[in-house]
Amino acid sequence: MPTAVTDGMTGLEISRFQLKARTRRADGALLRVWFGESLFGLSELMPWTSLGDPSLETLLGDLRAGRLESRLIERALEMARVEAVAREKQESLFSAPVANHFLVAGPGPLAPGDWLDIRRRGFSAVKIKISSVADLASTLAMAPSWIGNLRLRLDMNAKAGADDLLLALDRLPVLVRDRIEFIEDPIPFDGSTWGALSRRSGLRLMLDREGAELKLSEKIEYFKSGILGGFIHKPGWTADDEALALAKVGAPVVVTSLLGHPIGQLHAARVANLLTPSLGSDAVHGCFSHIAYDQGVEFKYLQTAGPKLLPMLWPAEALMKIKWERL
Numbered sequence: 506m507p508t509a510v511t512d513g514m515t516g517l518e519i520s521r522f523q524l525k526a527r528t529r530r531a532d533g534a535l536l537r538v539w540f541g542e543s544l545f546g547l548s549e550l551m552p553w554t555s556l557g558d559p560s561l562e563t564l565l566g567d568l569r570a571g572r573l574e575s576r577l578i579e580r581a582l583e584m585a586r587v588e589a590v591a592r593e594k595q596e597s598l599f600s601a602p603v604a605n606h607f608l609v610a611g612p613g614p615l616a617p618g619d620w621l622d623i624r625r626r627g628f629s630a631v632k633i634k635i636s637s638v639a640d641l642a643s644t645l646a647m648a649p650s651w652i653g654n655l656r657l658r659l660d661m662n663a664k665a666g667a668d669d670l671l672l673a674l675d676r677l678p679v680l681v682r683d684r685i686e687f688i689e690d691p692i693p694f695d696g697s698t699w700g701a702l703s704r705r706s707g708l709r710l711m712l713d714r715e716g717a718e719l720k721l722s723e724k725i726e727y728f729k730s731g732i733l734g735g736f737i738h739k740p741g742w743t744a745d746d747e748a749l750a751l752a753k754v755g756a757p758v759v760v761t762s763l764l765g766h767p768i769g770q771l772h773a774a775r776v777a778n779l780l781t782p783s784l785g786s787d788a789v790h791g792c793f794s795h796i797a798y799d800q801g802v803e804f805k806y807l808q809t810a811g812p813k814l815l816p817m818l819w820p821a822e823a824l825m826k827i828k829w830e831r832l
Contacts, residue, residue, distance in 0.1 A: 510573050510582050515539045518829040519550075519565060522766055524798045528611045531798070532561050533765045537829055538585035546589025547819055548581045548772060551741055551765030556662070556714060569832050580741050584772045588818075597816035598771045599778040601786070605793040605812050606630035606658055610764075614644055620651035627811035630686060630789050632658040638665045641673045649678045656686040658759075663690045663715050667702045674706055687711045687757075689737055694719075700732040709734030711759065714742070721747050728756045737791075739763055740776045748776055752783035761791030767807050767819070770794055774814045 516539035524531040533551040552558035591598050607628040687709040694715035727733040735757030738748040752758045762773040773792040792814050795804045806823045808815040
């Protein structure tokens with residue numbers, strides 16, 4: 506086992522979870538990592554096989570066998586270590602409220618009432634997952650009349666082609682296009698094609714999973730050259746030090762969860778707090794993934810106010826309801 510990952514660990518337990526919504530299902534596992542007889546830390550293991558991650562059972566098998574090379578496993582163990590430190594001090598995992606965008610993960614256009622409700626609840630930005638270029642116009646069909654001052658954050662998951670995307674953007678009403686704050690992973694990453702798309706569209710392009718194989722130095726260079734307009738950071742996927750380094754050079758960084766358990770949301774909010782000195786206290790992140798799912802018991806312990814996630818540590822009452830399996 507890699508010493509840096511397992512140093513001080515004395516035990517590991519898991520608890521599988523499944524989150525459901527009309528159009529999605531998330532299968533993951535909570536980790537409870539022990540450091541001695543009485544101290545433990547919590548995190549989540551949240552793969553998305555549709556985006557190329559190993560299956561949950563594969564990752565759990567690797568954990569049992571002591572194979573910890575997967576980035577998801579390494580990050581989960583590290584986050585549990587950080588949570589254990591906060592738990593030992595009986596402190597919240599983060600110190601200040603974190604503002605978030607509203608996440609739209611389902612198909613079909615937002616209705617007028619949806620737009621009005623989002624604005625009424627105090628959100629300043631909406632992130633919309635776009636399944637295909639053909640769905641772009643229909644998804645935003647009601648936006649011109651109801652968007653108000655909301656900013657749009659579009660996530661394409663690299664499912665578009667540059668020319669098709671440009672054509673679809675040109676067909677949007679000017680009012681809607683002007684509200685687009687950025688497009689996340691618009692097309693498969695390549696420096697020259699992203700640079701051309703950025704120039705031709707005039708929009709900020711944010712790098713998420715498409716930059717998984719890039720070194721930190723390469724990301725910084727792409728940002729400084731204007732090819733990239735910023736970065737999406739998922740603590741369950743990428744080391745916190747990378748987000749801090751990117752923000753330090755002036756890059757916009759939006760921290761999001763892995764769309765899993767609320768414990769993952771708290772870890773995302775923790776990193777968002779760490780970035781405040783570089784990004785400012787008015788930065789808007791993506792730690793509100795619970796609104797993508799049916800509101801089951803997993804979410805009732807979250808402390809929120811409007812679009813903000815409030816400082817907290819996952820409570821003992823919630824832990825008592827979880828069945829753990831020792832690995």
